[in-house]
Structures are given as structure tokens and as C-alpha cells.
Amino acid sequence: MDQTRIAPPSPAVHAQALERLAGLATPAGALGRVGEVGAWLAAAQGEVPPRPLTDVRLVVLAGDHGVAAHGVSAYPSAVTEAMVRTIVAGRAGVSALAAAHGVDVTVLDVAVDADLSDLPAAVTARKLRRGSGAIHLEDALTRDEAERSLALGAELAGELVDDGAQLLMTGDLGIGNTTVAAALVAATLGLPADEVTGRGTGIDDDGWARKRDVVAAALVRAEGRTSDPVEVLTALGSADLATATGFLVEASRRGVPVLLDGLMSVACAVVAQAMAPGAAAWWLAGHRSTEPAQEHALKSLGLEPLLDLGMRLGEGSGAVAALPVLRSGIAVLRDVALLSEILPG
The missing domain is CATH 3.40.50.10210 (Nicotinate-nucleotide-dimethylbenzimidazole phosphoribosyltransferase (CobT), large domain)
Incomplete structure (x- = not known):
């Protein structure tokens, strides 16, 4: 089999997902690995927020x-x-x-x-x-x-x-x-x-x-x-x-x-x-x-x-x-409000 090194999920998309995670209306780090998994899946899919896992x-x-x-x-x-x-x-x-x-x-x-x-x-x-x-x-x-x-x-x-x-x-x-x-x-x-x-x-x-x-x-x-x-x-x-x-x-x-x-x-x-x-x-x-x-x-x-x-x-x-942990990670990135959306001004 071809032993060419395999490129990882998109670092740029991962950074965008982490930025969104940090901006959610939750205390910093409160989502723990659930949030981390969601960001990883976003990088793997190449989009933020990641799509629901239906297949x-x-x-x-x-x-x-x-x-x-x-x-x-x-x-x-x-x-x-x-x-x-x-x-x-x-x-x-x-x-x-x-x-x-x-x-x-x-x-x-x-x-x-x-x-x-x-x-x-x-x-x-x-x-x-x-x-x-x-x-x-x-x-x-x-x-x-x-x-x-x-x-x-x-x-x-x-x-x-x-x-x-x-x-x-x-x-x-x-x-x-x-x-x-x-x-x-x-x-x-x-x-x-x-x-x-x-x-x-x-x-x-x-x-x-x-x-x-x-x-x-x-x-x-x-x-x-x-x-x-x-x-x-x-x-x-x-x-x-x-x-x-x-x-x-x-x-x-x-x-x-x-x-x-x-x-x-x-x-x-x-x-x-x-x-x-x-x-x-x-x-x-x-x-x-x-x-x-x-x-x-x-x-x-x-x-x-x-x-x-x-x-x-x-x-x-x-x-x-x-x-369910993966689906939870996706859900929080898709459905939790951003702090900027709920704070006045």
C-alpha cells in the first residue's frame, strides 16, 4: 500500500471551530471534551459548525x-x-x-x-x-x-x-x-x-x-x-x-x-x-x-x-x-448561542 503521509483534518477549520467554541454562551472550558470533539469533527468535515451525523x-x-x-x-x-x-x-x-x-x-x-x-x-x-x-x-x-x-x-x-x-x-x-x-x-x-x-x-x-x-x-x-x-x-x-x-x-x-x-x-x-x-x-x-x-x-x-x-x-x-458524545459535540457547536448574541451592546 502507498505509504505517503496522510494529511490531517483541516487545521484552519479546526481553529475556526475552537474560536466558535470559545465564543459560546458557556463558561470557558465548561463543555470539556464534548466541545473538543465537536471542533475535531468540524475540522474533519471541513466546515463550522459541523453537520449532524445522520449516516x-x-x-x-x-x-x-x-x-x-x-x-x-x-x-x-x-x-x-x-x-x-x-x-x-x-x-x-x-x-x-x-x-x-x-x-x-x-x-x-x-x-x-x-x-x-x-x-x-x-x-x-x-x-x-x-x-x-x-x-x-x-x-x-x-x-x-x-x-x-x-x-x-x-x-x-x-x-x-x-x-x-x-x-x-x-x-x-x-x-x-x-x-x-x-x-x-x-x-x-x-x-x-x-x-x-x-x-x-x-x-x-x-x-x-x-x-x-x-x-x-x-x-x-x-x-x-x-x-x-x-x-x-x-x-x-x-x-x-x-x-x-x-x-x-x-x-x-x-x-x-x-x-x-x-x-x-x-x-x-x-x-x-x-x-x-x-x-x-x-x-x-x-x-x-x-x-x-x-x-x-x-x-x-x-x-x-x-x-x-x-x-x-x-x-x-x-x-x-x-x-452520542460525538453528536453532543456537534449539537453544542450548532445550537448553543454565542455570548455576543445574548449580551447587550
Whole structure:
């Protein structure tokens, strides 16, 4: 992929938005991050005040991971297939949140290790493979598969932008994916397994130790290959996470903001930023997850989450839950009076 540095949202428009924010009929700084987010969105949209967010899209990318067979999760990989079907039926956790907040949800089978051909073609037509390799034993993907995954993500983002999406989100679905995401963060940022391994779906101490050992072995196996983001995805990623990475790069390149979710989307963001310097200027962090790797990734990206609610569901749920903060930021810049309008003379 082209590694040309990506320009940020308009500094000039951002300055205009901050000037309007400072002139509102509110005490200085009283709106806190709500006002800051509104100004950021104005810069991303290129106008003050920013337009209301009426077209928000979430793409949930589903795929299985070979590490799931090695005791790193509290649940079997069969749950991935079941949850794809649940999202299609509109009954998943993220489905309820999206319905409440007006978000359009699409789920794609990128690499689920199951036959989902009975589902609509829109869900299955872009499948790249069944599952991804167990990263402590073998590469997750071939180099060609990693590149095709990145291209798929770029294609998906481009289609949504062309269709009028104003704000994008990615969601994840796949047992074992926190192990893979932790390895991506560790390899990209040069961190040890102990510092990035979390409890994922709720594993006990023995499960955590197994998971840490898998991440550590994967990092050893990938030594010497971590300076190339595509090689990192080949060795330690998965088809679904590589697709999310390509999605994030293309959204930034097209100048459309992205609201990130938890560990998986932020791990992909770290790789995307390495692949396309400057891309992170187009992202906001929706929420702080309970996974330690996310904290390291957020720090490296210079992002502070909008919410800290102890969530660890995935599926894009934290990003969707944070959407009202963005809409609030827009509302205050659009609808609050200026102090100059209400004071006499």
C-alpha cells in the first residue's frame, strides 16, 4: 500500500471551530471534551459548525484464529459462527446498541472457520479463507493473503465513503482475537508478552499464562520481520484484522473520520499508522477496554478514549456507545448561542 503521509483534518477549520467554541454562551472550558470533539469533527468535515451525523456505518469483520485451539479463550471457536448468525438476525449486543443510536450494521464473514453459505451473499461473498494460522506455530496468513485482506478493507471503506458515510466504525468477531491483537501491538511497539496479555473473554490465571506463552512464542517466531507492517500481519495477524487495518488506512486517506472500538480496532490502528503515517489524525477512541494492550496502543497513537465503562464485548459496541458524545459535540457547536448574541451592546 502507498505509504505517503496522510494529511490531517483541516487545521484552519479546526481553529475556526475552537474560536466558535470559545465564543459560546458557556463558561470557558465548561463543555470539556464534548466541545473538543465537536471542533475535531468540524475540522474533519471541513466546515463550522459541523453537520449532524445522520449516516454512520459499522462493519463487523468476522474471522477465526488458530490460537483458539490452544487454550487461550474461555469459549470455543464455534461461538464465532453463532455470533455472526446472531448479528445477521439483529439480536447481538451491538445490534441493540446500534438500533438505539441509529447506526447501520454490516457483518462480513472474512475468515470464519465454518460454512455460512446459507446466509445472505452480502455476508459471505468476500470470504478470504477459513480461519487463520496459529501464530505461535505458523504464519497467520501468506503474504498474498495479507495483501488481499488489506485490499479488501480498503475496498469496503471506499464503498461506504462513496455511498455517503459520514463516520465509520469497525467491529470484531472471532474467538482468540485478543491473543492475536496483543501480539500485533507487542510486535509493532516492541513490548513483551507480559505487558500486553489480558483476560479476553474472562480466562482464569492458568488460561492467562497459556495465552501469555502463546504471545511470547509468536513474538519469538516473528523476530526480524516486525519492521514491515505487512509482514507483521502475515506472521501475527489474521485475515479479519488485516482487513480492518486496510479499512482504517483507506478511511483516513479518503478523509472520513473513524470512531475506534476496543483492543482489536486499536491494534489494527497501530499497524495502520505504521503503514500510513498520519492516519491516526482521523480517528477517535470510543472507549477504554479492559485489555492492557489497548492502553499501550492508545498511548502510542496519542488517543484518549471518550468512555471508560469496563466494556469488553467487542463487535464495535464501545464505539457505538460513544457515538452520542460525538453528536453532543456537534449539537453544542450548532445550537448553543454565542455570548455576543445574548449580551447587550
